[in-house]
Amino acid sequence: MQATADVTKKESSWSSWKGQAIDLLYWRNVKQSGAVFSSVLLLLFSLTQFSVVSVGAYLALAALSATISFRIYKSVLQAVQKTDEGHPFKAYLEMEIALSQDQISKYADKILLYTNTCMKELRRLFLVQDLVDSLKFAVLMWLLTYVGALFNGLTLLILGEVIPTHYVYNYHVSHLIIGHAQIDQYVGLIRTQVNSVVGK
Secondary structure, eight states, X not given: OHHHHHHHHHHHHHHHHHHHHHHHHTTSSHHHHHHHHHHHHHHHHHHHHSOHHHHHHHHHHHHHHHHXXXXXXXXXXXXXXXXXXXXXXXXXXXXXXXXXXXXXXXXXXXXXXXXXXXXXXXXXXXXXXXHHHHHHHHHHHHHHHHHHHXXXXXXXXXXHHHHXXXXXXXXXXXXXXXXXXXXXHHHHHHHHHHHHHHHO
C-alpha cells in the first residue's frame, strides 16, 4: 500500500515537472521562459569560450557563493533579531531526492530499448541490408561533413535555441506593437488636448 502511494506521488510530481517544462517551451510565462532560455544561451556561449570543466567549476562557485552568502546573511539576521528560525534551506535539505528502484528500472528499460533499436538500425545501414537506405545514410553523412566544417556542435545548439526563441519573441513583440500603437494614439490625443489648453 505504501509503495503504491509513493509511486503515485512520484508519477504526479513527474507529470507536474513535465507540465512546467512544456509551459517553458511554449513561453506561457514570458519572464520565466526568458530567464531560462537566456541562462541556457549564456551557458552555451560560455562553453564556446571555455572548457566544460571551467564552466562547471565557475557555475559551482557561483552557486556556492550565493548559498553561503544567504546562509551567513540569515544567521546574522537571526542573531540580531534574536530569533530561532533554523537553517534557511531546511525544507530543501529534508526533501527526498532519491530515485526509487521502480523509476530506475523504468528509465533503464527505456534507455535499453532506444539503444538496442539504434544499434540494430546502424547495423542494418552499415552492413547494407537495404542498398537504398544505406545510400541515403551515406548521403546524409556526406552532407553532415559540410555542416561540421561550417559549424561545431555548440554552434548548432545555440542556433537550435535562438531560432525558436526568435519566432516566439516576434510573436510577443507583434502583440506588444499593436498595444503600443493604441497607446500612441491615446498619447497623441492627450497631447493635442494639453496643447489646446496651454495655447488658450
